Amino acid sequence: MNWANLMSTINGNSSSQLCRWHSFANTAELEKSAVTEILRAAHEAIQKRGSFHIVLAGGTTPRRVYELLKTANTNWAAWHIYFGDERCLPIDHAERNSLMATQAWLNSIDIPTSQIHPIPAEEGPLIAAEKYAALLSQVATFDLVLLGLGEDGHTASLFPQHDVGNQANSPATLAVFDAPKPPPQRVSLSAKRLSDAHQVIFLVTGNSKKEAVKNWRAEGKIPASTVTPKQGVDIYIESQLLD
Numbered sequence: 050m051n052w053a054n055l056m057s058t059i060n061g062n063s064s065s066q067l068c069r070w071h072s073f074a075n076t077a078e079l080e081k082s083a084v085t086e087i088l089r090a091a092h093e094a095i096q097k098r099g100s101f102h103i104v105l106a107g108g109t110t111p112r113r114v115y116e117l118l119k120t121a122n123t124n125w126a127a128w129h130i131y132f133g134d135e136r137c138l139p140i141d142h143a144e145r146n147s148l149m150a151t152q153a154w155l156n157s158i159d160i161p162t163s164q165i166h167p168i169p170a171e172e173g174p175l176i177a178a179e180k181y182a183a184l185l186s187q188v189a190t191f192d193l194v195l196l197g198l199g200e201d202g203h204t205a206s207l208f209p210q211h212d213v214g215n216q217a218n219s220p221a222t223l224a225v226f227d228a229p230k231p232p233p234q235r236v237s238l239s240a241k242r243l244s245d246a247h248q249v250i251f252l253v254t255g256n257s258k259k260e261a262v263k264n265w266r267a268e269g270k271i272p273a274s275t276v277t278p279k280q281g282v283d284i285y286i287e288s289q290l291l292d
Contacts, residue, residue: 066274067281070266072288076254079285080110083252084117086283087193090248094192095127102129104194104238106205107146110252111195115154125160131185133196133243134206135168137177137234144232145170170236174224177236182222185238191246194276198253201229202261202271206237214239215275240275249278253286262290 073079087103094101105111135146142148147167155165166184170177196204206225207213214223214237221242225235243249251273253262265271276282 066269066277068266069281069283070291071283071285072291073285074288076110076113076287079252079254079287080113080117083114083250083285084121086250087114087118087195088121088123090193091123091128094247095124098192100127100129102131102188102190102192104131104133104191104243104246105146105150106133106195106197106252107149108197108252110254111197112149112153114195114252115150118154119157125158128160128164129188130155130160130165131188131191132166132168133194133204134235134237135170135177136206136232137170137174137236138232140167140171168236170234174226174234174236178220178222178224181236181238182220185221185242192248194243194246194249194278196243196249196251196273196276198251198258198261198265198273199230200257200261202264202273204251204273204276205243206235207240207272207275209272211272213272213275214241215244215277216241240272240277243276244278246278248280249276249282251282251284251286253284253290255287256289259290262286
């Protein structure tokens with residue numbers, strides 16, 4: 050593995066984001082390292098607190114990470130699964146993040162179904178956001194949040210020129226009606242709620258993300274920079290995107 054760790058502080062919309070940039074020579078190395086870190090975080094959380102509460106991201110790179118987790122040696126009964134965002138589509142629609150995670154990973158492990166918490170986005174943005182916020186009120190601080198990065202700098206379903214929910218009085222969830230990419234209706238955890246975590250990891254791959262990464266590092270004026278946990282964020286990224 051060929052990687053470097055770079056640190057920077059970026060000004061977000063309401064506070065500064067401390068970034069640790071972990072650079073990998075290729076996607077396969079990134080994915081393997083992500084799996085190792087997820088399992089380390091799970092072991093630590095279970096040892097300290099008896100359970101592991103993780104928020105999942107959608108997308109191609111997370112899917113491959115989830116597939117690698119299927120054979121992991123861990124106490125699955127202590128895991129609790131949440132989702133960072135969801136598209137308002139039928140529950141069995143191919144573009145649902147919950148369906149992707151289920152097919153890639155969750156169907157293959159011995160985890161109680163009562164500990165898997167999909168966003169009920171099929172009920173529409175408002176109802177789903179309200180129900181998921183009620184569920185999340187029972188969770189103090191996430192142990193680990195996984196996030197991706199879009200070409201426009203969005204993360205979860207927090208888009209440029211939209212309310213990302215990073216203010217002190219922002220709700221835990223946001224109902225999205227006019228997402229700039231289909232489908233327009235979505236539900237997302239707010240930047241404030243995503244920041245309430247012991248650890249946040251961004252998984253960033255693909256040449257199409259290069260401009261977003263450049264903007265992130267230069268000015269931080271993208272939605273991804275508004276996720277500001279006290280401990281900072283770890284960004285697992287292909288080295289070519291830092292050139």
